[in-house]
Amino acid sequence: MFISTIGPSTEQKAVRVGRRAWLHGASLLLLSGSVGRLRASEATVQARVGLVTDMHYADKPHAGTRFYRETLSKLSEAAEKFKVSPIDTLVELGDFIDAAEDVETELKYLRAIHKPFSELCADRHHVLGNHCVDTLTKEEFLAAVGQERSYYSFDRHETHFVVLDACFRQDGVSYGRKNFQWTDANIVRQELEWLKEDLTRTAYPTVVLVHQRLDKSGSHEIKNSAEVRSVLEASRKVRLVLQGHSHKNELQDINGIHYVTLVAMVEGSGVENNGYSILEIMSDESYRIEGFRQQKSYTWAS
Numbered sequence: 001m002f003i004s005t006i007g008p009s010t011e012q013k014a015v016r017v018g019r020r021a022w023l024h025g026a027s028l029l030l031l032s033g034s035v036g037r038l039r040a041s042e043a044t045v046q047a048r049v050g051l052v053t054d055m056h057y058a059d060k061p062h063a064g065t066r067f068y069r070e071t072l073s074k075l076s077e078a079a080e081k082f083k084v085s086p087i088d089t090l091v092e093l094g095d096f097i098d099a100a101e102d103v104e105t106e107l108k109y110l111r112a113i114h115k116p117f118s119e120l121c122a123d124r125h126h127v128l129g130n131h132c133v134d135t136l137t138k139e140e141f142l143a144a145v146g147q148e149r150s151y152y153s154f155d156r157h158e159t160h161f162v163v164l165d166a167c168f169r170q171d172g173v174s175y176g177r178k179n180f181q182w183t184d185a186n187i188v189r190q191e192l193e194w195l196k197e198d199l200t201r202t203a204y205p206t207v208v209l210v211h212q213r214l215d216k217s218g219s220h221e222i223k224n225s226a227e228v229r230s231v232l233e234a235s236r237k238v239r240l241v242l243q244g245h246s247h248k249n250e251l252q253d254i255n256g257i258h259y260v261t262l263v264a265m266v267e268g269s270g271v272e273n274n275g276y277s278i279l280e281i282m283s284d285e286s287y288r289i290e291g292f293r294q295q296k297s298y299t300w301a302s
Contacts, residue, residue: 046158047281048089049087049090050087050120050121050278052093052262052265054265055071055092055096056068056131056264056266058098067266067267067269068098074276087120090125093209094210094212095211095264096113099131106136111144126141126142127211128167130167137174137176151163158204158205159206161207162209164210164228187228199232207279214228215229215243215259239300241260245261246261249262263294273293276291276293284302285302
């Protein structure tokens, strides 16, 4: 995995920030059909990022609308789509596995889903969700998926990506071993200070990746979300925030930033109830999310 928090030189930064003054004035088009027709004909795809969230894989019977075992077949369908439209990077936005009563069972779930997931793309990124560390510790989960840190940043094709970890209690203690309430999600002070510094260093337009929601109040929101949003807004570089956790499609525009909640893969039986997407980064600095099955599609013009 390639992880970087270092941006271009100061001189490059001055140029790029000036070129990207559109961040807070970008227009949004919501489309139910083909969004490609409205994009400038000369724009080309610079990179494709595969997106999945709330897979909740577990080898156990379904509960309510959550069909845990079917995640394997749903991921297989997504894999075929990612082959047709080859992706450069793959991101899962948390709750990769569902909770288990003991560590060995949880690790068994994790090994079962990580094997097919790891075969989809060499450049993979995991955002921690509350179910990922219900029984496991963060260290155990990250070691199993081959990821060094729970929050970090990386650059791809002149776009900066920030992975956040909100799996902390309000007192600063990390989630793990059933020591938390899922409604008590927080970005801790050390991580917030790191975020400020990271956004200062980058010159690129930025996409934030997080599990719990930053865009609205309620049980699914990060408790100090307003403080986190103020940091994102002050940078004037953040374009998109991609999140999961509440299992439904939703879009909120707050002070020039688009907060996109992606639909959960685990919800509903059968591939017709699948949900996954591809984020396309365009050469004219526009962005597109092409959604499949239950996932909605969006386009943001440059």
